[in-house]
Amino acid sequence: MSDARLISTFLEAQAAELDAAVNTQLAYARDLNDFSGWCTVHKMGLMEATQTDIESYLVDLEASGLAQSTRARRLSAIRQLYRFSFEEGWRADNPALRISGPKRRKLLPKTLTEAEVDALLSASRDSGRAGDRLRNTCLMELLYATGMRVSELVSLPVSAARGNPQMLLVRGKGGKERMVPLSPPAQGALVEWLKRWDETEETARIAKAATPSKFLFPSRSKAGHLTRHRFYLMIKEFAVAAGVSPANVTPHTLRHAFATHLLAHGADLRVIQTLLGHADVGTTEIYTHVLEERLRDLVLEHHPMAQD
Numbered sequence: 001m002s003d004a005r006l007i008s009t010f011l012e013a014q015a016a017e018l019d020a021a022v023n024t025q026l027a028y029a030r031d032l033n034d035f036s037g038w039c040t041v042h043k044m045g046l047m048e049a050t051q052t053d054i055e056s057y058l059v060d061l062e063a064s065g066l067a068q069s070t071r072a073r074r075l076s077a078i079r080q081l082y083r084f085s086f087e088e089g090w091r092a093d094n095p096a097l098r099i100s101g102p103k104r105r106k107l108l109p110k111t112l113t114e115a116e117v118d119a120l121l122s123a124s125r126d127s128g129r130a131g132d133r134l135r136n137t138c139l140m141e142l143l144y145a146t147g148m149r150v151s152e153l154v155s156l157p158v159s160a161a162r163g164n165p166q167m168l169l170v171r172g173k174g175g176k177e178r179m180v181p182l183s184p185p186a187q188g189a190l191v192e193w194l195k196r197w198d199e200t201e202e203t204a205r206i207a208k209a210a211t212p213s214k215f216l217f218p219s220r221s222k223a224g225h226l227t228r229h230r231f232y233l234m235i236k237e238f239a240v241a242a243g244v245s246p247a248n249v250t251p252h253t254l255r256h257a258f259a260t261h262l263l264a265h266g267a268d269l270r271v272i273q274t275l276l277g278h279a280d281v282g283t284t285e286i287y288t289h290v291l292e293e294r295l296r297d298l299v300l301e302h303h304p305m306a307q308d
Contacts, residue, residue: 001090003036003046010084023151024173031077046081051095054078058101075101110248111256117144119242120235120249121185127238131196135217138186138193139231140238143251145186146170147258147276150251154226156216158197165190172277180275 001009010032011025038057039049054075061071079096086094112120124140125133143153152170160169165187167179182190193216201212215225231251239249259272 001047003039006046006085006090007032007036007081010081013084014080027073028077028080031074032081035074035078047085047091049095051099054096054099058099072101075099110253111260112244112248112253114257114261116242116244116248117254117257117261119244120238120254123238123242127234127241131200134189134193134196136234136238138189139217139226139234140254141186141189142168142182143254144258145183146180147255148180149173149255149277150228150231152277153251154217154228154231155223156225157214158194158216159214161190161194161216170277176277178274178277 007029011029014028015025035054035057036046038060039046039053042053044053058071058075061074066074075096079099082091082094082096085091121137121140121144124136127133127136139153142148142156143150146168148170149172152172156168156170160171165182167181168190169177170180171177197216205212213224217226218224219226219230221227221230228251235249235251235254236246239246255276259276262272262275263269
């Protein structure tokens with residue numbers, strides 16, 4: 001079996017059996033194709049690679065200056081591939097079984113202050129034409145109110161926003177669904193945008209100019225909805241208008257701000273895990289520094305020995 005066919009079969013199995021998200025499959029494909037290319041240069045196929053070969057590949061990645069997190073992700077993809085090959089009986093061994101990869105450092109996520117978020121939200125309300133302002137405000141309010149991943153936000157079906165505007169149905173990684181509550185400002189922004197959305201779609205229907213969109217944030221892109229790249233550029237524009245450093249503002253920093261600000265105001269870590277759609281609370285624990293800071297402030301403020 002060729003390397004290309006092996007990778008393709010593995011990815012198909014991941015999609016069918018584990019319901020792997022599209023972005024996860026694309027990441028696996030990139031990582032495995034890179035390793036396959038390395039094997040080709042070294043006159044072997046994936047089915048001939050040994051533990052020593054995989055370790056040599058990882059050494060080469062480190063020597064080329066590849067980030068620790070990227071090397072760990074590459075090894076994870078390779079492990080999955082060889083475990084699959086072993087279980088399917090294509091190999092009598094799993095050469096990646098005993099390889100210990102680089103441990104990922106738990107870096108504190110970049111986030112934004114509440115004042116910076118307020119400035120960004122204000123900038124979104126004043127950007128572009130009237131229709132654009134409603135859409136932009138809705139995008140930003142939903143992102144900060146829910147902590148959604150940007151891919152989840154831009155691909156929201158309009159049906160998810162119908163009915164009770166106090167809750168929003170979000171489809172996350174692996175197709176898993178979760179309900180997230182909306183803040184009053186987010187509810188208001190959503191209601192206003194839905195009114196404009198309905199008016200625009202009705203006008204298009206009467207003019208027979210286009211088929212109705214199923215997305216809350218439609219666009220002329222191939223996917224039919226606002227792209228992640230376009231929203232990334234939009235949020236940079238909001239940052240400039242708000243006087244916030246664009247280098248510190250991405251859709252993901254808004255997601256981190258959502259979690260950080262909730263924890264700072266007393267939310268439970270398990271609740272944050274559910275709202276963010278993390279499968280493991282260990283992923284959410286990157287925010288525990290917020291809890292530590294709050295506990296320190298509580299002690300300094302209330303402990304009798306801390307008083308002057």
